[in-house]
Ligand code: AMP
């Protein structure tokens with residue numbers, strides 16, 4: 001095998017490190033997936049797109065990659081939403097899971113290799129909790145089981161803070177049964193109308209964190225390569241996963257590389273369900289913005305930086321993709337192979353997933369009319385998946401044939417006016433088009449394309 005040398009920023013060491021897999025023939029990655037109580041918003045989508053890029057790069061470079069992304073289908077938010085919708089919990093979780101898959105497919109995300117459900121692993125959770133109690137890392141009290149944070153000396157390593165600092169800076173669940181304010185729940189009792197499973201501590205349900213320790217071990221083993229998730233999961237979720245796994249398996253160091261994506265922001269605040277400042281992917285698709293445009297916006301900022309969702313970002317992404325597809329059309333590029341992936345594109349991806357540099361390369365390939373290089377770069381990051389003709393048709397499908405003909409005619413007249421240097425006439429026609437919300441793009445080869453603004 002040639003030199004691979006991916007560099008990734010590892011939250012655990014706070015360093016950009018060369019990625020060395022435990023087994024170069026089989027790379028393993030676990031990413032925290034959705035809690036299925038509502039359709040994914042754009043922030044959730046950013047996280048999925050980021051790990052999809054990493055999965056694509058790893059799959060390109062290594063013979064085998066196992067990518068596990070869980071489905072959290074037991075959670076108090078699910079119980080509340082089911083009650084509110086007057087829907088059964090199982091109906092809600094399976095409905096939302098299907099919608100999640102649909103929305104993520106619209107953004108060209110691959111499915112992970114394995115997508116385990118928390119509720120299919122309750123028995124393994126009970127077993128892990130019992131072994132934590134047996135090792136004196138957890139204690140049972142009144143139907144609850146808590147993890148004893150003081151029993152794990154490395155607690156706080158991922159966040160780089162002391163336990164006291166962590167607690168002071170976050171909302172930690174208060175409970176009269178806890179021995180220490182930092183302790184977190186592994187198991188809790190369920191009321192008769194809540195989902196519950198029999199356990200040595202009575203009928204109950206797991207706390208959230210234990211599922212990821214169990215499912216990562218089940219499918220990837222006690223040591224694996226990469227663990228990912230949004231920056232909000234660093235504490236407490238990932239800190240707690242490490243504590244549970246390292247205490248249940250003292251010979252384990254759990255995940256070697258911890259990757260966290262930055263937040264998608266709205267007006268300076270994290271987009272989140274609880275703040276109510278979110279747009280679902282479905283809402284945005286419903287506005288006529290294609291999935292590929294959403295993906296391009298999400299990719300236009302380096303994955304670790306926070307980024308804003310705004311109209312300008314959407315319009316820039318739309319223009320960029322229009323241009324790329326136009327070049328593919330003009331150069332008659334329908335296919336490409338691995339040999340067309342430019343070295344600089346791979347190098348950018350290997351440098352901690354520098355996708356903005358890949359997009360800059362794509363603009364240069366477009367300018368130079370290098371269709372195959374453009375398409376190959378696009379495919380590496382899950383863009384340019386359509387045929388150019390289909391791209392331009394879907395863009396205009398909401399317009400009647402008659403209107404299309406009229407617009408084509410106006411665009412042609414404007415072109416002639418420009419050719420004869422009749423600038424007032426060209427401006428007059430552009431104003432008519434602008435009033436119709438039609439945007440014309442003039443390309444370096446002398447042709448023009450147009451699209452209706454949404
Ligand atoms: P949830 O369904 O809330 O557990 O979130 C699923 C994934 O989306 C987690 O990895 C979160 O960290 C991530 N996520 C949630 N909100 C945002 C956001 N505004 N920006 C980026 N990632 C987010």
Ligand code: ZN
Nearest residue numbers: 032033212237
């Ligand atoms: Zn998790």
